[in-house]
Amino acid sequence: MAASNATGLVARFSKRVGRYVNHDDVLVRFVSLWVVVPSVFTVSWVFSYLFHP
Secondary structure, three states, X not given: OOOOOXXXXXXXXXXXXXXXXXXXXXXXXXXXXXXXXXXXXXXXXXXXXXXXX
16 A cells, blocks of 8 residues: 655644644643644534534
């Protein structure tokens, strides 16, 4: 299987976020998870509210 080349905007963003979430330092990992998870939750909540009839 060939390795994928991340060139798109979403791929570059997820690669950057993944670098922090999978960091060697536990403190960096902890803080990044506490930033990423509430952010994803808030964005999904806002979009679901916008599409609610």
